[in-house]
Each structure stands twice: as structure tokens, then as C-alpha cells.
Amino acid sequence: MPVEFMLEHEDRHTGARAGVLKTDHGDVPTPAFMPVGTQGAVKAMIPPLVEESGAAMILSNTYHLTLRPGPEDVRALGGLHRFMGWEGPILTDSGGFQVFSLASLSTVGDDGVRFQSHIDGSELFLGPERAVEIQEMLGSDVMMVLDECVPYPCERDRAERAMERTIDWAGRSLDARTADRGLFGIVQGSTYPELRRKCAETLAQMPFDGYAIGGVSVGEGPLLMDEVVAHTAPRLPRDKPRYLMGVGPPGDMLRAIGRGVDQFDCVMPTRNARGACAFTWQGKVRLRNARHARSVRPIDDGCQCRACRTVSRGTLRHLFQAGEMAAAIWVTLHNLTFYQDLMRCARQAILEDNFQEFKADTLGRMGE
Amino acid sequence: MPVEFMLEHEDRHTGARAGVLKTDHGDVPTPAFMPVGTQGAVKAMIPPLVEESGAAMILSNTYHLTLRPGPEDVRALGGLHRFMGWEGPILTDSGGFQVFSLASLSTVGDDGVRFQSHIDGSELFLGPERAVEIQEMLGSDVMMVLDECVPYPCERDRAERAMERTIDWAGRSLDARTADRGLFGIVQGSTYPELRRKCAETLAQMPFDGYAIGGVSVGEGPLLMDEVVAHTAPRLPRDKPRYLMGVGPPGDMLRAIGRGVDQFDCVMPTRNARGACAFTWQGKVRLRNARHARSVRPIDDGCQCRACRTVSRGTLRHLFQAGEMAAAIWVTLHNLTFYQDLMRCARQAILEDNFQEFKADTLGRMGE
Secondary structure, three states, rough: OEEEEEEEEEEEOOOOOEEEEEEOEEEEEEOOOEEEEOOOOOOOOOHHHHOOOOOOOEEEEEEHHHOOOHHHHHOOOOOHOOOHHOOOOEEEOOOHHHHHHHEEEEEEOEEEEEEEEEOOEEEEEEEHHHHHHHHHHHHHOOOEOOOOOOOOOOOHHHHHHHHHHHHHHHHHHHHOOOOOOEEEEEEOOOOOOHHHHHHHHHHHHOOEEEEEEEEOOOOOOOHHHEEEHHHHHHHHOOOEEEEEOOOOOOHHHHHHHHHHOEEEEOOOOHHHHHHHHEOOOEEEEEOHHHHOOOOOOOOOOOOOOOOHOOOOOHHHHHHHHOHHHHHHHHHHHHHHHHHHHHHHHHHHHHHOOOOOHHHHHHHHOOOO | OOEEEEEEEEOOOOOOEEEEEEEEEEEEEEEEEEEEEEOOOOOOHHHHHHHHHOOOOOOOOEEHHHHOOHHHHHHHHHHHHHHHHHHHHHHEEEOHHHHHHOEEEEEOOOOOEEOOOOOOOOOOOOOHHHHHHHHHHHHHOOEOOOOOOOOOOOOOHHHHHHHHHHHHHHHHHHOOOOOOOEEEEEEOOOOOHHHHHHHHHHOOOOOOOOEEEOOOOOOHHHHHHHHHHHHHHHHHHHOOEEOOOOOHHHHHHHHHOOOOOOOOEEEEEEHHHHHEEEEEEEEEEOOHHHHHOOOOOOOOOOOOHHHHHHOHHHHHHHHHOOOOHHHHEEEEEHHHHHHHHHHHHHHHHHHHOOOOHHHOOOOHOOOO
């Protein structure tokens, strides 16, 4: 098996699960949050700091790396792990989401998508086979199938066609795989329960190493997202990891864990950090706020990350005001550590059959 | 003694010296290079990475910290060491150089300088007593006197008046000191040998803990700078550290060490890093150059820094092209490490009475 999932424990009172995703580059305890390294780097970080945050696995983007520097260059530079300087597991997104959200003039057909690079306007083509080929060139531990992503809201007919095409491409992706790498299918179907069900049940029959729920966090809001997840997750194979793509805020993640989701990725901890917004167990802290000017408190009193052990809110406010990169580095390190701590605590609660209470307590404290 | 200098060895064939500057926050082996943390942070770094580079002492700027966040805020946040998250020794520039170069509408009189903040245009005053008072509030290990800096070229009369005023302010700075902190005098006098001599010999009679050569690296070029340094350094007390301010390129530093200089600071390793220019023992490497696109070589084959152990030139080129902060972080870490390695090797050569050969070899290899 290219990657293997060991289901360790199911919470007695919710759908939450604790497990381990085993890969050639190391084990990933789940629930797991994967920091996003879009262009081959987690923003405002270097890999040793990402590791220090406690992250076991990171995500990178096929779309961005295909445009620049190109998969041939990544391969020539030793493959994605050496290229990024990250020795742990890496999951790569297929590029589907980015083609539909970032590229201009994308035209989708049964064979794939034609689109123009958002960097230089060059014309490119991405089909399910090519997406797998590129990801094999990159050398990712877990590859994602190319899927057709629809915006929200989306008419039922369009959502159904995209879902059917996603299923078709899923099968072609499995056929295209030549390397001993993990491959995850992606459930689409917008917010239509019957489309989600059909997609989940069809993909569940295919020999994927894991299953993602895609097409969420596109504007439907936390309640509809929770409905989609609650409806979809239980229809995916119990012995395979479940990955909710592009999510998200701590509250959304905790709710999804309760529905049986095992993996997440999101730019929120890194992007918010650069915008001077820190995550804490007491909710968000806006570090540019003038009330922090003389605060000797760390970002989060209970946090053991190096940012919290080294600099005060007052210093961080100053560094943001002064435009110093150190501000982004420190708060990114903190936010990523917070996300990892959240996952670790959730996992512990699951192992103790206490996830429901942990979730309620945590959401209450955070004001989510 | 607030700070103490132990002269360990003088090279047999040149003016080069090896010593140790002892402070309350730790020892600094000399020759020493101090990375610049202008606004309370070394750019693109956090203090643990600065420490990893091997730096023992850093420099911060009174001018910038006075404007933002203000010395009262720095004191309220625990003083400069806690504020920056740096537990090692810190030298603070007095603000003289910045007032004359960055501030607008500066008017100098015998009492000090009136100027407008380059940030918000507010009117401020800095005199020798106030400069010491602010630096004591910051809590620096080594304070610098306020000096009057002149541009290059500068008429003799103006240079002489500024030099005389610098001497006057030097005495007032010593009188103003109330805390058990180091205080260095600064030799001015532009490129006029007799002015430099008079300033050096006058200051040498005053009980400073160290002596800086200021007013260099302002456009006079490496040859004139070397003349000024060769003429000035030997006139400073043998048992006190000598600090060449704002220098510099590796070649200028090695030449100055040969003239008996012990300390340096410069934005070059950090600024060049952000501009994709790396220092190596074989000279500068421009990392945006297309020829590095598929290079698996580290920045410098002989370097043991974490950047060189982790990422290739190809990856760094990509990260610069993609605008990722990781590029600046990695290359800053490397450049600072290179500067420290250069100082360490110079020190070793001095201890072995081999500095002349080391300097010639190194400059030759670097093409300087």
C-alpha cells in the first residue's frame, strides 16, 4: 500500500475518529491539520519552523507548481520534498480548485480543462491523467484526483454534470496512476444531498486510499457546510481517511471532526497571521489594536510556542506597525502551533470518548 | 566597569587584533560583526535564527525606536532585550547618523539637532544628553554618543566644525551617563587626516569604553576609507575596542581588521539577502539568475548553515521569483552566517599570526 490508514479509536458519542495515516515519509496522527505551502513554501515560514509548530504533513499546490517553476524543474531539483526542504509527508492538491478559481478563461470539457495561467497568460491544459502524471513527477505522498469545482450557489443541473464528470475523472485518475503513491478521490455535488450521496457512494466503490469532501468553504456558510459534511462523511469508507478540503476556522474544523472528518488544510492560520490576526484558545486577537501597545502578555498565555515564549503582544504590535517581516514570522509560527495544538487536544479527547464536551468547551471559550 | 575589553592577541605582521568584549549579557569575541536590527528586529529574521547564525551581539537604532514605538514603550515592555526577544548584548546607535540622513529639515545647533520624523513629520529634538537618556531607557549594553555626521564630500571648515561639536558632545555624553552601561565615543573628521587625528587623540583622553570611527561608508569609496581607518585606528587606545560604523563589504572589513578594527555593523548581509544576493567564499551569487533554475547546489558548498543544508539554489531562485518570504529568510540566515564565519576565520588567523595571508587568500577567492 502506498499510504495506509490505521483507525485507532471512534468516539463513543460522536462521529469523531482518531487514527494514523502512514506514509513513506512518516506518520500523521489524525485528526490532522496540514499547513498550506502553495508555491513550495508555507508563507512566512521555513520548513524547520513548520516542523517546530508540530505539523506532520503539509499541502502543496499542483496548479501553482505547474505554472512556476514547472514539474520538470521540481523533479530536476530532487522532487517536491527536497525542493521544499521538507522531509515529512506532502499532499498535493490536483489543481482543480485553482484552475476554476484563479485561472482566466477556463473551458472545461470531458477530457479536462483548458485555461490561461494567471501569471503570464500562457495557455495550458489539465486533464485527470495529466494531473496524476504531474503529481507523480512532484513525488507527493498523497495525490488528489482532478475534480470539477463549481461555485456557490450553483444550479442543480450544473452541479450534477460537474459531479458526474468528477466521478468519471476519478476512475481515469486511478487508471493513470503508475507510482506507488497515495491517491484520494474527491466528493463533489455542491449543497445537494442526493448529489453528494451519489458521488460519495460511487467513489466509495473505487480503490482510493482516502476520500476528500471538496466544493465546500466556497461561500455556503458554516451551517450548510456542516449539513454537507454530516451527510457525506458517514457514506465514505470507515477504514479510509476523510479530508475536508480548504477548511478552515477552528469551529468549522471541530464540527467536522465530530462528523467523522480526519484531515484539514487551510490558508487561514498563515494568511491571518500576516494580517496581524492571531488565534488563541480565547478567540482571535487583533495585534494591531492600540490596546496592545504596552502589553507584556504573550499572544496566548497558555501557549508554549516559541513566539509566546519570546515576544509580547506589545512587541508584535510594534513589528506590524513597523512593517517588519518578523511580525509575520512570529504570528505564523504561533497560529500554526495553535492549529496543531487544537488537533492534538481533539485527538486526546476522542481517545478519552470526551470529544463532545471538548468541542462544546472549546467553542464556548473561543466565542465561536 | 559596565563593559570590558580583553585584548587577547595582536597579529605579528598587521594591525589586526583578537579580543573579547565582555558585557552583562554575554561575551563577544572580536573581530565581531553585529547584525542590524534597525526597528527592533533584524530584517527577515527572528532572534533564534540570528543566534543560529553565530552572532553574539546585535545593533539597534535609537533614532528609529525613538520615533516608533518610543523609548517609554520599549521600557514599559521590559527594555530593549525583552522587547526584541534577544538575550545577548545589544549596541545602540545614538541616532546621529539617521537624523542627518533620514530626517527632514534637521537644524543642528550647539545643544543638539531639531528635526522632523520621517514617519509622521512630527518635530523632535535630540541632544547628547537626551541621546544617552534614551539609550539608558532602552537598556543597551553599549551606547553611542551623539555625533554630527557630515556628508561626503565635505568642505574642510564644515568638517572641522562638526568634528569640534562631536568632541564637545562626547564630553557632555560622558557627563550625562547615569547607568552602568558602556559608552563609546565616535571619531569624525571626514577624509581630512589632521581632523581625524585631532578627534581621535582628544577622544582617547576621555574615559570611553570603546571608540568608533564614524562618517565612513558615505560615498568616499574603499580606498579613501582605508586611508581614514589606517590613519585613525592606531591613534585610539590599544586596550579599548575599535568599531568601524556601517561597514561593510567583506573586503572593507578585512582591510579594516588589518588596520586594527574590532567591530563592525552593516545592513549589507540582510539587505542584499532580500535582493537575492548571497555572499559566499567565492564571491557574490545572484540567485535570481536563470542559470540557477535547476541547480541542486547549495548557496555555498562549504557552508554549514541551515539554508545550505536544506535548500538548493534552484529552490531559492524559485522562491524569489514567486515572491515567497522564505527566500529572504533563507538567504538572510545564510548571509549572516557567512559574515560570522568570516569573522571567526579572521580571528583564528590572527591568533595564528597568519592574518595577512588569510586576508589575501580570501580577497583573492572572492574576487574583491
